[in-house]
Structure formats: structure tokens, C-alpha cells
Amino acid sequence: MEGTSFVPLSGAEIEEYLRGQAERLAHALRSDPFDPAIAREVGASLVGQHFTGSGTLERTLGLVGPWWPVLRAKAAAQGHDPDVWLERVSALTGALAAGYAEALRRRTLDEQEAIHAAVLVARDNAEHALHTSEARFRAVFDQAAIGIGIGDVDGNVIDVNQAMTTMFAASVEEMCKRQVRDFMHAGDTDHMWKLYDELVTGERDHFALEKQFENADGETLWTHLSLSLVRDSKGNPEYQVCMLEDVTDRHRLHTRLRHQAMHDQLTGLPNRALFVERLTAAFEHPGPGDRVGLCYLDLDGFKVVNDSLGHDVGDQLLVAVARRLSRYAGQAGHLMARMGGDEFVILVEHSTGTGQVVALADGVFAALREPFRIRGHDLTVTASIGIVERPVAGTSPADTLRAADITLYWAKSDGRGRWTVFDTDRNDREVARYTLSAEMPAALHHGEFYVDYQPLVSLADGGVLGVEALVRWRHPRNGLVGPDRFIGLAEETGLIVPLGMHVLEQACREARRWQDLEPDSAPFISVNLAERQCREPGLVRQVERVLAETGLDPGRLQFELTESQIMSTDGGPLERLRELAAMGIRIAIDDFGTGYSNLAYLRRLPVCELKIAGSFVEGLRQPGDSDPVDGRIVASLVELAHAIGLTVTAEGIETAVQAERLRAIGCDAGQGWYFSRPGPPDRIEGMLAGVKEPG
Incomplete structure (x- = not known):
């Protein structure tokens, strides 16, 4: 800043002072948590040391500019997000300018107050010292x-x-x-x-x-x-x-800094801050019938470009995409902003309806259709787009942006390369699912999950061979929540692991009670095992712990896995199943017949039972050959299972006719409402004691 200001310091003192301020800025840039307030103090300090020449602030900020490419390269080399470093530099620059401007403003205001005071003094003392005050005022006035x-x-x-x-x-x-x-x-x-x-x-x-x-x-x-x-x-x-x-x-300077704060450093597009400002303005004073639309888009598979070709190619691709889409949106008179990463949004103010925004999304696809030539690579880009179009009245900017974000997620989960329009009913279902998902950990902790039991009955003599443990959720507000509503959520969130262990512990305790009641003929307990549980390295150790704590004979425990699940099991999960089978635990395939099992592969799995899906049993409700195809399919499955040494249980039996036809086919056991609905453990004890369940 040499030559921009006069300061009462020697050259060496100036150099020492400026080096100290630069070190403060460098320390602030690297600090966590990041605090740009230090830069404001540096700006005020410059004014305090009389660095107030007309070019001082401009040259100071000019020295900061060259940091950006160096920091961006350094951040990328260290695996950090370059945008975070750029945001820090921008924040420090703005804070330094604000501190400098505020200190300079205070100094000017003090001078103004002195002038104002001189005017007032001149007026009040006019009669006593007119000539003196006039001279003083004139000196201040002129100089x-x-x-x-x-x-x-x-x-x-x-x-x-x-x-x-x-x-x-x-x-x-x-x-x-x-x-x-x-x-x-x-x-x-x-x-x-x-x-x-x-x-x-x-x-x-x-x-x-x-x-x-x-x-x-x-x-x-x-x-x-x-x-x-x-x-x-x-x-x-x-x-x-x-x-x-x-x-x-x-x-x-303020205008320039605002432009930097409101625009993306890489693409030059408006950034999230400017987009939110414009979106908020659209909601502030809406006219009757005013509507707004958003196209929220995300580039499909962009991470692959960064990972395979490098971040530099990825950045150049983002710049090219932004330039092409900005030209398209600008021609239509719409604001386009980069929200971060590979996400962009187009704001349609005064929308004429959903059709207009859908047409805009189709235009985006058309604009992206031509490949991009980046550093010798021809890169084809597709996008997923979430569309929201609604009246301004009755909603808010935050709700509208949230709806667009959710709809973008739907578009990507529905297959990518497509647009999806926001659907209130679907959103309500998603919110309900999320609410249940968020409540599940506390529900497990508070004991809201319990286990019902349904018997597996011998078709030959009607005896109870086994009992399946079925988890239920008694929600304090929603009542009984069916497993079809929460099992999938538990698998998605990983809660299925502690939930499955909770069911196993309860089921083994009950099975041990039945074992004590009927030491020779007690039924085995059958517990469903999710794919995520199979992938837990500690599964075998946990099962050993539960068996040791409850004292249940391993031969009276059965794990059920679905057909698709067990056919895709390999590596560690398969070895864990083999370890469980080696302990004497039974392994059964649930819903058999709904997948595409390789029977040759099935022979090499540690499986002892097949449970035929209820969809095949449905066709055997009536006597005779009401559905001969289902009858032949079941007979073939039973014959194949017996040929490789497996027992067969038919699920979904609801009538005596079904039970008799399956017995004649050769099924070993049956399960369904005909024998007993799922219920508390004392119902199983009654069946073991020979008490017939009321029809």
C-alpha cells in the first residue's frame, strides 16, 4: 500500500505493522471454527493507523484476489471442498472492507459533528465574538x-x-x-x-x-x-x-463485493443467496392469482466425472453446463442460479401454470442433449429435475424450496434423466414415513415393539411343529402399526439390526418356556432374519449370547430368509449362515417360489426348509381342480424340495380345503389363519396343551 496514504511511521515500522495484520488474516482463514470478525478488526486498525488514502482499500483488496486460484488448487489437492475455501476468502474480504468502511465513516462523522458544533457555536456566540467565530467557521468551511x-x-x-x-x-x-x-x-x-x-x-x-x-x-x-x-x-x-x-x-466497492457475495465464483451464475433473495421478494407483495414455479435440477452421475477425469474437468463441465442453461433460461426471462455442487435451479416468477414449467424442463433436456467437449473428452450430460408450480398465496419461500428439493429426490429415485412434478399426497406419505422412521429408535427404547406368534402345524396329525415370531408396533398415538409400514423403514435406517435382536431375545425366552413345558415335543421358534442382519460381523456371537442367556436348545431356533435374499448371499454373510447351521440352528427360505432360485446352488446352501409363498396356495381354496396350474406348481416345488432333503411349509392357508389338498400333495406343514391367527404366547401354550382355538 506504499504511496496510498501518509502515516507517521517509518518504512520498517509500516512493514512490521502490515505483516502482523496479514498474519492475523491468514490465521483467521485457517481457523476452525471460522470467524471473519478478525478481518473487520484489521480493516478498522488500518484506519486507526491513518491508512486512509483514496487507493488504500482498493489496493488492499487487490492483494487478496490472487489467493483464490492458489487456495482452490490447494483445497482440491487436500481433498477439501474448494467452495468452502473460496467462501472463507470472500467472507474475510467483505469483513475487512466493512470494518475499514465503518471506521472511516466514524472518523468522517466525528469531523461532521465538529463542523456542526462550530456552526452552532458561531450562532450562539455571534453577539460576543462575531469576528472570531466567523473566522473559525470560514476556516473550517473552506478547508x-x-x-x-x-x-x-x-x-x-x-x-x-x-x-x-x-x-x-x-x-x-x-x-x-x-x-x-x-x-x-x-x-x-x-x-x-x-x-x-x-x-x-x-x-x-x-x-x-x-x-x-x-x-x-x-x-x-x-x-x-x-x-x-x-x-x-x-x-x-x-x-x-x-x-x-x-x-x-x-x-x-460495496457493489462489487455484493456481486461477489451473490454470485458463484466458478460459473458466474447467481448463487443460493441471490436466488433465495429473489424467491423471497416474489412472495412479499403478491398480486391476486400470482403463481411461482421452480425447476430444481441435478446432473446425473456428475461424481463419476470428478472421480474419473479429475475435478478440473468437472469444474469446466459445470461452467459449460451453466453457460448453456443460463443462455436458455435468460432467453425465457428467468433467473437461473447454482445452488452448489452440480445442482442448479430456475425461478419462474409470475408462472402461468404447471405446463409452462414442464415445458421449461423439457427445454433443459433439449439444451443438454448435445455433448460437451471438455479437455478432449466428449461428455454427455443428463439431469433429473424436480418441478414445483403453485400459487404464491398460502405458502412460503422455504416451503416452496423444500418441496422442489424433495421432488428432485423423487426424480432421481424414480430413474434419473426425467422430471417429476411435486405431488402433495406423495409428500404427505413421505412425511408420514419420515415421522415413523424418526420415532422408531425411541419406540424400541420405550418397549413399544412386541412379538406375536403364529404356529406352523403338521398337515399329517395337526401337531404344532414350530412357531413364527412376528414383530408388532403399538404406537402411543397411531395405535397398532403393521409391519408392512415399518419393517422397510427399519431396513433402510439400519434399525432392523437392534430391532431384530430385540425380537430374537423375546422369542427365545418364550421358546425356552415352551421347552420347559414340553421337553420332548416343544416347537421350534422361527425368527425372520433381514439381509442387513446377515451382513453384521457380530451376528453369530450375538446369537450365541442369546442362546446362552435363555438356555434354548439351538435345534429349536430357526431363521427365515427370503428367497431373493438367500440366493444373493455370498462371502461373509454366507459364512455366517453356515456357522449358524453348524451350531444346529435351522435355516428356512421364506416366500419360496416368488424369485428365480437356482436349485443346483440351493443344494449347497445350509437350508433345511422351504416355505411356499401364499400366492400359490390361494389357487387351492376350492375342492377339485379350480386352479390346476397352482396345484401342479406346488406339487413340483414339494417334490423338488423333498428330493434335496428339505421339508416344506405352505403359508397363507385359510380353509380346510386348502389344508387337505396341500396334505394330499405332500406338504409337511402349514401356516395360516385356518390354524391360528398371530397372537400372544399364551395362545401357543393352549395349543400345546390341546386346547382348541375358538373358530
Whole structure:
């Protein structure tokens, strides 16, 4: 900053001082948590040390600019998000400028107060020291760095100082031929001139604000205007004193910094902050029937480009995509912003309906159809788009953006390369699912999950061979929640592991009680085992612990896995199943017949039982050959299972006819409402004691 300011320090002292401030900024950049307030202190310190020349702030910020490519490369090399480093540099730059500007403003205001005080003193002491005060005022008036003008209450300009004539590129004579209202500007607000009218009529004594002017050369002049009223000895308005600080450079700097803060550094597009500002403005004063639309898009598979070709190619691809889509959206008069990463959004203000936004999304697909040539690579890009179009009334910017984000997720989960329109009913279902998912850990902790039991009955003699444990959720507000609503959520969130262990512990305790009641003929307990549980390295150890704690014979425990699940089991999960089977635990395949099992592979699995899906049993409800195909399928499955040494249980039996036909086919056991609905453990004890369940 050499040559920009005069400071009462030697060259060595200046160098030492500036190095210290630079080290403070560098430390702030690297600190966690990040705090840009240090940069504000540095800016104020520069003013405090008299670095206040016209070019000081511009040259200071100019030194910060070269940090950006260096930091971006360093962040990418270290595996960090480059945008975070760029945001830190931008935040430090803004804070430094704000601290500098505020300190300089305070200094100027102090000078203004001194001038104002001099005016008042001159008036109050006029009779006693008229010549002295006039000389003092004239010295301040002529030599002040800020522009000063004096006018009467009718708006005539009486006098201006040298600084004022320099600002307006006009002589004192030219300025004094004008009226105050001649300085009106198109950017002035009605509020500003209301304040002026109140001042000249004596309703107020002072006001200050930012105001635009235009000088004699036609250039825009930004100023901080402070206007004060001087009253006569009777208190009547007599003069108005105007003080102008030229803040044009500061305003340009603020405009530049705002542009940096509101635009993406990589693509130059408006960023999330500017998009949210525009979206919020669309909701502030809506007209009748006003609507708004969003196209929220995400590039499909963009991570593969970064991982395979490098972040530099990925960045260049983002720039090319942004340029092409911005041109398309701009032609339609819509704002397009980069939300971060490979996500972009197009804002449709005053939308005419969903059809308009859908057509816009189709146009995005068309704009992306031509491959991008990046560093010698022809890259084809597709996108998924979430569409929201709705009336402005009755909603909010946050809700609208959230709906667009959710709809984008639907588009990607539905297959990518497509658009999806927001659906309130689907959203309500998703919210309900999320609510249940969020409540499940606490529900497990509070004991809201319990186990019902359904018998597996011998088709030969009606005896109870086994019992399946079925988990239920008694929700405190929603009542009984079926497993079809929460099992999938538990698998998605990983809660199926502790939930499955909870069911296993309860089921083994009950099975041990039955074992004590009927040591020789107690049924085995059958527990469902989810795929995620099979992949838990500690599964075998946990099962050993439960068996040891309950004292249950391993031969009286059976795990059920679905057909698709067990056919895809390999590696560690398969070895865990073999370890369980080696302990004497039974392994059964549930819903058999719904997948595409390789029977040759099935022979090599540690399986002892097949449970035929209830969909095949459905066709055997009536006597005779009401559905001979289902009968032949079941007979074939039973024959194949017996051929490789497996027992067969048929699920979903609801009638005596089904039970008899399956017995004749050769099924070993049956399960279904015909024998017993799922219920509490004492119902199983009654069946073991020979008590027939009421029809």
C-alpha cells in the first residue's frame, strides 16, 4: 500500500505493522471454527493507523484476489471442498472492507459533528465574538475535506465550499444559481424529500442518508448526506447546512463485493443467496392469482466425472453446463442460479401454470442433449429435475424450496434423466414415513415393539411343529402399526439390526418356556432374519449370547430368509449362515417360489426348509381342480424340495380345503389363519396343551 496514504511511521515500522495484520488474516482463514470478525478488526486498525488514502482499500483488496486460484488448487489437492475455501476468502474480504468502511465513516462523522458544533457555536456566540467565530467557521468551511453548502429555507443555495465545487465539477457561482430541488435525482425516494420538507418547515432539525447526485460531467455521484437546520434567536428556521461525504468509491466497492457475495465464483451464475433473495421478494407483495414455479435440477452421475477425469474437468463441465442453461433460461426471462455442487435451479416468477414449467424442463433436456467437449473428452450430460408450480398465496419461500428439493429426490429415485412434478399426497406419505422412521429408535427404547406368534402345524396329525415370531408396533398415538409400514423403514435406517435382536431375545425366552413345558415335543421358534442382519460381523456371537442367556436348545431356533435374499448371499454373510447351521440352528427360505432360485446352488446352501409363498396356495381354496396350474406348481416345488432333503411349509392357508389338498400333495406343514391367527404366547401354550382355538 506504499504511496496510498501518509502515516507517521517509518518504512520498517509500516512493514512490521502490515505483516502482523496479514498474519492475523491468514490465521483467521485457517481457523476452525471460522470467524471473519478478525478481518473487520484489521480493516478498522488500518484506519486507526491513518491508512486512509483514496487507493488504500482498493489496493488492499487487490492483494487478496490472487489467493483464490492458489487456495482452490490447494483445497482440491487436500481433498477439501474448494467452495468452502473460496467462501472463507470472500467472507474475510467483505469483513475487512466493512470494518475499514465503518471506521472511516466514524472518523468522517466525528469531523461532521465538529463542523456542526462550530456552526452552532458561531450562532450562539455571534453577539460576543462575531469576528472570531466567523473566522473559525470560514476556516473550517473552506478547508474541510467534505462538501459543505448553505442555503436558506426557501431552497436557494447561498454558499458552497471548495470541496463541494470539486464534487459537482462546477464553480461557486454556478452552484449558487441553483435551487436545492434542482439536485433531485431519479433514484431519490419520496421519503427522502418528505424528510427535507419537514426540516425546512422546522418539524425536524437534522437527518442523514445516502443520496445519488449527478455532477456537471454527467457522472453519478454517491454521497452520504447530512442536512441540518439552523434557527434564528427566536427559534425560527433560518438556514439549512448541507454536508456531503463522497462515498462513490465505497459504493462501487460495496457493489462489487455484493456481486461477489451473490454470485458463484466458478460459473458466474447467481448463487443460493441471490436466488433465495429473489424467491423471497416474489412472495412479499403478491398480486391476486400470482403463481411461482421452480425447476430444481441435478446432473446425473456428475461424481463419476470428478472421480474419473479429475475435478478440473468437472469444474469446466459445470461452467459449460451453466453457460448453456443460463443462455436458455435468460432467453425465457428467468433467473437461473447454482445452488452448489452440480445442482442448479430456475425461478419462474409470475408462472402461468404447471405446463409452462414442464415445458421449461423439457427445454433443459433439449439444451443438454448435445455433448460437451471438455479437455478432449466428449461428455454427455443428463439431469433429473424436480418441478414445483403453485400459487404464491398460502405458502412460503422455504416451503416452496423444500418441496422442489424433495421432488428432485423423487426424480432421481424414480430413474434419473426425467422430471417429476411435486405431488402433495406423495409428500404427505413421505412425511408420514419420515415421522415413523424418526420415532422408531425411541419406540424400541420405550418397549413399544412386541412379538406375536403364529404356529406352523403338521398337515399329517395337526401337531404344532414350530412357531413364527412376528414383530408388532403399538404406537402411543397411531395405535397398532403393521409391519408392512415399518419393517422397510427399519431396513433402510439400519434399525432392523437392534430391532431384530430385540425380537430374537423375546422369542427365545418364550421358546425356552415352551421347552420347559414340553421337553420332548416343544416347537421350534422361527425368527425372520433381514439381509442387513446377515451382513453384521457380530451376528453369530450375538446369537450365541442369546442362546446362552435363555438356555434354548439351538435345534429349536430357526431363521427365515427370503428367497431373493438367500440366493444373493455370498462371502461373509454366507459364512455366517453356515456357522449358524453348524451350531444346529435351522435355516428356512421364506416366500419360496416368488424369485428365480437356482436349485443346483440351493443344494449347497445350509437350508433345511422351504416355505411356499401364499400366492400359490390361494389357487387351492376350492375342492377339485379350480386352479390346476397352482396345484401342479406346488406339487413340483414339494417334490423338488423333498428330493434335496428339505421339508416344506405352505403359508397363507385359510380353509380346510386348502389344508387337505396341500396334505394330499405332500406338504409337511402349514401356516395360516385356518390354524391360528398371530397372537400372544399364551395362545401357543393352549395349543400345546390341546386346547382348541375358538373358530
